[in-house]
Structures are given as structure tokens and as C-alpha cells.
Amino acid sequence: MMQLQNFIGGQLVAPAAGRYLPLVEPATGQVFAQVPDSDAADVDAAVQAAEVALPAWRALPAEERGRLLVRLAELIEQNLDRLARAESQDNGKPLSLARTLDIPRAASNFAFFGTAAQHFSSEAHVQEGVAVNYTVRHPLGVVACISPWNLPLYLFTWKIAPALAAGCCVVAKPSEVTPYTAFLLSGLAQEAGLPAGVLNIVHGTGPGAGQALIEHPGIRAISFTGGTRTGQHIARSAAPQFKKLSLELGGKNPNLVFADCDLTEAVRTSIRSSFANQGQICLCGSRIFVERPVYEQFKAEFLAQVQALTVGDPLLETTRQGALVSEAHLQKVLSYIDLAHQEGGRLLTGGHRVQVPGRCADGFFLEPTVFEGLAPDCRVNQEEIFGPVVTLTPFDTEEEALHWANGTDYGLSATIWTRDLTRAHRVAHQLHAGVVWVNTWLHRDLRTPFGGMKNSGVGREGGLEALRFFTEPQNVCVKL
Ligand SMILES: NC(=O)C1=CN([C@@H]2O[C@H](COP(=O)(O)OP(=O)(O)OC[C@H]3O[C@@H](n4cnc5c(N)ncnc54)[C@H](O)[C@@H]3O)[C@@H](O)[C@H]2O)C=CC1
Numbered sequence: 001m002m003q004l005q006n007f008i009g010g011q012l013v014a015p016a017a018g019r020y021l022p023l024v025e026p027a028t029g030q031v032f033a034q035v036p037d038s039d040a041a042d043v044d045a046a047v048q049a050a051e052v053a054l055p056a057w058r059a060l061p062a063e064e065r066g067r068l069l070v071r072l073a074e075l076i077e078q079n080l081d082r083l084a085r086a087e088s089q090d091n092g093k094p095l096s097l098a099r100t101l102d103i104p105r106a107a108s109n110f111a112f113f114g115t116a117a118q119h120f121s122s123e124a125h126v127q128e129g130v131a132v133n134y135t136v137r138h139p140l141g142v143v144a145c146i147s148p149w150n151l152p153l154y155l156f157t158w159k160i161a162p163a164l165a166a167g168c169c170v171v172a173k174p175s176e177v178t179p180y181t182a183f184l185l186s187g188l189a190q191e192a193g194l195p196a197g198v199l200n201i202v203h204g205t206g207p208g209a210g211q212a213l214i215e216h217p218g219i220r221a222i223s224f225t226g227g228t229r230t231g232q233h234i235a236r237s238a239a240p241q242f243k244k245l246s247l248e249l250g251g252k253n254p255n256l257v258f259a260d261c262d263l264t265e266a267v268r269t270s271i272r273s274s275f276a277n278q279g280q281i282c283l284c285g286s287r288i289f290v291e292r293p294v295y296e297q298f299k300a301e302f303l304a305q306v307q308a309l310t311v312g313d314p315l316l317e318t319t320r321q322g323a324l325v326s327e328a329h330l331q332k333v334l335s336y337i338d339l340a341h342q343e344g345g346r347l348l349t350g351g352h353r354v355q356v357p358g359r360c361a362d363g364f365f366l367e368p369t370v371f372e373g374l375a376p377d378c379r380v381n382q383e384e385i386f387g388p389v390v391t392l393t394p395f396d397t398e399e400e401a402l403h404w405a406n407g408t409d410y411g412l413s414a415t416i417w418t419r420d421l422t423r424a425h426r427v428a429h430q431l432h433a434g435v436v437w438v439n440t441w442l443h444r445d446l447r448t449p450f451g452g453m454k455n456s457g458v459g460r461e462g463g464l465e466a467l468r469f470f471t472e473p474q475n476v477c478v479k480l
């Protein structure tokens with residue numbers, strides 16, 4: 001059986017204690033590989049390797065660091081098919097999605113930050129003729145990047161690329177549930193000629209390798225994407241050592257459909273924003289609020305398209321809904337479907353586990369599910385389900401829509417559907433969300449600040465924000 005390995009000091013190495021965890025293919029329910037169950041000794045070896053590599057890496061001109069990152073981007077593109085298959089096997093997502101979204105974005109992350117570092121300059125000003133102040137941005141040092149299972153290589157590289165571009169050395173831990181493409185990235189980093197120790201990848205669980213990483217005194221900053229509860233835990237652990245934190249956490253995002261919108265486009269995109277990656281994207285719009293005059297029409301068109309989504313083997317081109325990431329996660333999502341019934345919701349479609357014939361008979365499949373009739377403040381409309389389950393709710397006024405949209409502890413993203421641009425701006429400015437899309441969804445531009453308000457996170461990644469995060473500003477004041 002395939003055994004993944006850690007990547008430490010430029011070498012693929014077994015975990016010190018020799019322990020491994022089984023890796024399950026969500027579409028089949030079968031173990032297909034083993035992943036290191038690393039511990040504090042492995043993390044320490046990785047941090048030491050990063051510390052050794054740091055002086056030379058930070059001293060390298062940004063252009064040369066960038067060249068290596070761009071080379072890595074090219075290698076990801078050249079290995080698109082292999083990486084997409086690995087991502088689909090590991091995560092359960094449709095191969096077509098991995099091929100068109102996950103892996104191309106991983107390449108873009110390296111290409112973008114490889115060049116962005118060359119456009120990152122610091123500020124200076126003259127203080128009324130008496131002094132010149134300028135800012136030096138020092139790389140923070142050795143940093144930790146911890147990523148989740150839903151967009152494995154996409155989010156792993158979203159953190160690693162800016163850290164490396166800024167001159168930091170990295171110890172990264174992918175999710176133990178989906179580590180396969182991070183392992184393949186180790187080989188590509190070697191092939192790209194990344195100096196040994198600049199990027200280290202340690203596999204293992206959250207409480208094991210993850211906890212050792214966030215507690216390690218050699219780590220100066222932690223960039224984390226995952227569940228809000230884990231984010232709270234990391235913040236508590238990191239605070240006594242004053243580690244810099246960037247936390248991208250959960251969402252319960254509203255999708256506001258006004259009566260004057262292009263309804264065909266709103267329905268089409270809402271299908272994607274509800275069910276892309278089986279609803280396992282923190283940006284998915286799980287609460288759909290529709291202005292009453294078009295509610296029934298939206299509902300009818302939306303349900304027709306939901307029912308046409310093919311749930312099945314992720315390898316088939318016709319599949320639109322693959323498997324959920326694990327049996328445990330499927331059970332969590334099913335428990336919210338039970339809760340929706342208890343809370344008085346009317347099931348409009350879906351709601352059941354799917355038995356896919358053939359090789360996927362034991363996979364973790366679920367019908368895309370839609371409820372209506374749930375109060376905006378019920379648990380199903382307040383808690384992050386992170387699966388293919390959405391609710392429909394009619395609204396009568398803009399104020400009511402805004403009140404409900406903002407009425408959760410989360411504040412990650414929101415979508416507005418309207419042809420009235422004045423309304424679009426007015427509503428956008430009042431939404432408590434770090435990212436607002438108007439007449440679109442998951443329209444990404446890597447230059448923009450990305451992150452959430454309230455319980456959806458702390459800090460922003462993307463563009464110059466990410467390079468600022470991974471550097472420490474120092475003011476130098478020269479008397480004239
Ligand atoms: N907002 C988002 O992007 C994501 C949200 N979630 C939400 O979180 C829920 C739980 O999913 P999980 O897989 O358990 O996510 P998680 O937050 O536990 O895992 C994310 C990453 O954090 C690591 N981790 C966990 N505990 C840690 C610790 N003590 N120290 C350091 N690293 C640690 C994990 O190993 C993984 O690499 C999901 O059901 C979903 O609702 C999950 C994944 C992504």
C-alpha cells in the first residue's frame with residue numbers, strides 16, 4: 001500500500017516514531033494509502049531544518065525567490081492530470097472540479113505570489129524637513145501553515161506561496177484527511193530546485209502534529225484555515241507566545257436574491273454557490289433569501305436544477321456531486337438534516353444518503369438537499385453545516401433581508417443579486433461580511449483582501465495583505 005512521507009530538509013522521510021494513519025477514499029470507503037502520524041519530534045526536525053535554511057532564503061533577491069515559485073507553478077500545471085486525480089481520490093470531489101478549480105488555482109497561487117514579491121515595496125516619508133522615516137519589512141522567520149480538507153492543494157498553497165515569497169521558511173501541515181496532493185507537492189518542490197529546508201511538510205493529526213506545531217517556540221506566525229472551534233483553540237495556544245495569527249474560519253453565508261435580478265443567472269449561480277464541492281467550501285451560500293414576488297419562481301427553477309445534479313462516481317465526467325469527505329462528516333451533515341425536520345423545516349428535495357452502484361457502493365454520498373420554512377434564527381440557519389444543504393426563505397423588505405443576513409455569528413461572504421446598482425452598493429456596505437459578491441459568486445482575484453468578520457476569522461490573506469502578514473515592519477528614522 002502507498003505510504004506517504006514527510007518532507008523535511010529537502011528529503012522525503014518517514015515519521016520518527018514510525019506511526020501511520022489510514023487514508024480513506026471517500027468515493028469507495030476503502031483505505032488506499034497510509035499517511036504519517038507525526039509527532040513533536042518530526043515537527044521539531046522540520047522547524048530546525050527551516051531555521052537552517054532561513055538566512056540564505058531571506059537573503060535571496062525577491063526575483064530569485066519568485067523564479068523558483070513560478071517554476072513550481074509550471075510544474076503543477078504540467079502535472080495537472082496526476083494532481084487532479086489524486087485530489088479527487090483523496091477528497092471525493094468530482095475529477096472535473098479538481099481539474100478546473102483546485103489544481104489550476106494551486107498553480108496560480110505560486111505564480112501570483114512569485115511575481116507579487118517583486119511588486120512589494122515599503123513606504124517612506126519626510127517628517128517636516130527634520131527626518132526621513134522609512135519602513136523595512138523583515139520576513140517573520142519560520143512560520144506554520146495549516147490547511148483543511150475541503151480544497152486541499154488550493155488552500156495549502158494559498159498559504160505557503162506568500163510565506164515563501166515574503167522570505168519566510170515554512171513548516172506546513174495539510175489536513176490528515178486529505179494529505180495526498182501535499183505529499184505530491186514535496187516531489188515537485190524538489191524538482192523545482194527549492195533549497196532544502198525552505199518548505200517542510202509534516203503530516204499528522206490536529207491534536208498530534210498540529211498542536212506540536214502551533215506550540216513550537218521556533219514558529220513566529222500561524223496561518224490557519226479550518227473550523228471556527230479549532231481557530232479559537234489555536235488563538236488560545238498561540239497567545240502566550242505572541243505569535244502572529246491569520247485565521248480563515250467558518251461561514252454561514254447569505255445569498256440575497258432581489259426581485260429585479262437576472263433570475264436565470266441567479267438560479268444558475270446559486271446552484272454552484274450552494275453545492276460546489278458538495279457544499280464544502282467556506283464561501284458557499286447556505287442561506288438563500290429571495291424577495292417574495294419572485295420566491296415561487298426562483299424555488300421552482302432552483303429545485304428543477306438541483307434535481308438534475310448527478311450524484312455519483314467522482315471520476316465520471318457527468319458527475320456534478322461527488323462524495324462527502326468522510327463517513328464522520330456525512331453523519332454530521334445528516335444530523336443537521338434531522339435537526340431541520342425537528343425545527344419545522346419542509347424538505348423540498350434531497351435529504352438522504354445515496355447508494356451509488358459499482359465501485360462506489362460504500363462511498364459517502366448525499367443528495368443535494370433544500371429546505372424551506374425554517375426560522376432565520378434556528379440552529380440550521382445559524383450553524384455551519386459544511387455540506388450540500390441549503391435553506392430558502394422569502395423576504396419582504398431590504399431591511400428584513402439585511403437583518404437576517406447579518407444575524408449570525410459568522411461574517412465571511414455574501415452574495416447580492418440585483419440589477420439596481422445603487423441598491424447593490426447600499427446593501428454591500430451594510431453587510432457584515434469580509435467578501436461581498438454582486439451578481440456573481442467565487443469570482444476570485446488574488447489581489448483582493450480575503451477573510452472574514454466576526455467568528456469567520458482574524459486578518460486578511462491575498463495580495464499585499466498576505467505579504468504584509470508574513471513580514472514584520474520596522475521603522476527607521478534618519479535625522480536630516
Ligand atoms: N472554513 C473552512 O474552510 C473549513 C471549515 N471546516 C469546518 O470545521 C468542521 C470541522 O472540520 P475539521 O476537519 O475537524 O477541521 P479542523 O479545523 O479541525 O481542521 C483544519 C486543520 O487544522 C488542523 N488542526 C486541528 N486541530 C488542531 C490543533 N489543535 N492544532 C493545530 N492544528 C489543528 C487539522 O489537522 C487540519 O489540518 C467542519 O465540519 C466544518 O464545519 C472544516 C474545514 C474547512
Ligand SMILES: O=C(O)/C=C/C=C(\O)C(=O)O
Nearest residue numbers: 150225248281282283444
Ligand atoms: O481563497 C479562496 O478562493 C477560497 C477560500 C476558501 C476557503 O478558505 C475554504 O473553503 O475554507
